[in-house]
Amino acid sequence: MTDAQETAADLRTTTGGGPPDDVDVPSDGQPIPLLEPREGIPPVVADNDALARVIAAFAAGTGPVAVDAERASGYRYGQRAYLVQLRREGAGSALVDPVGCPDLSGLGEALSGTEWILHAATQDLPCLREIGMVPTSLFDTELAGRLAGFPRVGLGAMVESVLGYALEKGHSAVDWSTRPLPEPWLRYAALDVELLVDLRDALEKELDRQGKLEWARQEFEAIASAPPPPPRKDPWRRTSGMHKVRRRRQMAVVRELWETRDRIAQRRDVSPGKVLSDSAIVEAALAVPANVHALSALSGYGQRMGRRQLEQWMAAVDRAKALPENELPQPGATPAGPPPPRSWADKDPAAAARLAAARTAVSALAEQLNLPQENLITPDTVRRLCWEPPFHLSAASVEEALAGYGARPWQIEQVTVPLVAALEATA
Secondary structure, eight states, X not given: OOHHHHHHHHHHTTSOOOSSTTOXXXXXXXOEEOOSXXXXXXXXXXXXXXXXXXXXXXXXXXXXXXXEEEEOTTTSSSOXXXXXXXXXXXXXEXXXXXXXXXXXXXXXXXXXXXXXXXXXXXXXXXXXHHTTOOXXXXXXXXXXXXHHTOSOOSHHHHIIIIIOEEOOOTTTTSOTTOSSOOHHHHHHHHHHHHTHHHHHHHHHHHHHHHTOHXXXXXXXXXXXXXXXXXXXXXXXXXXXXXXXXXXXXXXXXHHHHHHXXXXXXXXXXXXXXXXXXXXXXXXXXXXXXXSHHHHHXXXXXXXXXXXXXXXXXXXXXXXXXXXXXXXXXXOOOOOSSXXXXXXXXXXXXXXXXXXXXHHHHHHHHHHXXXXXXXXXXXXXXXXXXXXXXXXXXXXXXXXXXXXHTTOOHXXXXXXXXXXXXXXXXXX
């Protein structure tokens, strides 16, 4: 049993306390099913008057605010939020419908300066930002669990191991754009924020006990202060199976089909995969069919696809076939930074030796500190350091390089000495 698991066993009997308040954790250690929010399922807020009341209530609340968002990934175009759940001491829980209330900047402003508690914050922050909700400080319970060494860090697993309650797991992947939302889904959504404050408090104690609380604070600050990522360049290049496509004309087919699919998906507000699968795009690119009949024989363009649909995909293929050579896409640009590690032994054996030694050192330290290697220091940072180490190798030069790659102070403090030793050993 890890230190984190031992602490979780202790915390179960002292922390949390979902409904009903008079229930004790069973002596057999089995989790208590959490079936209802303690104040019942709150009404869905879908108009400005109701939203104003929620804003006033949460502005008057105390302590941190638990926040969650539900998307319709796999059903709708984009990653917009279709439900926002909140809970705060003194305000209770709220379920806000961003379809009826698309501008939640007033709610975001009312919570400015308040710590937001999210689970896997980087997943929800983009869709929250779209509707005007941006935290100034946060606590990520998933990341806290990783730093504390918990083997399973999903919300259900964390609530169960730390607080002793079992959350319902049945509605995480449903179509949250459905209106009206069924009552069981709303119950599930409200329960997702029911114990986040309790979980946050328990994890803060555990991180403090392990001497990792400052590490977590630096990580949370980095997430909260990070700017929105720039739009991806040539997103069609990320089509699944793209590695099979070698020729420029075939790449043009992928591009035309991908962009056609994207326009249709956006117009219909459905997930692009429901319009045409990635595998079908790659099939057509590899075959470059001569006509609709040849296209219909390919996987993904079978009997259920109508003539009109086939013709629109064939038109995209024809556009790619008609492009002059100078307008064909070039092979993907070499990404910035070092090449893939599998090629290092041939390109630079000394760098490959440095990387092997550095990976061993990081792995040993991560095991000693009881946290995942990727949270101790990102693999990309280690690769960059090993591919181009400082000319004058020293603790100061390695610290400077790590900071330049975005490592946090706590990470630099932990990994500098073992990385310097690994680089020196292979010099």
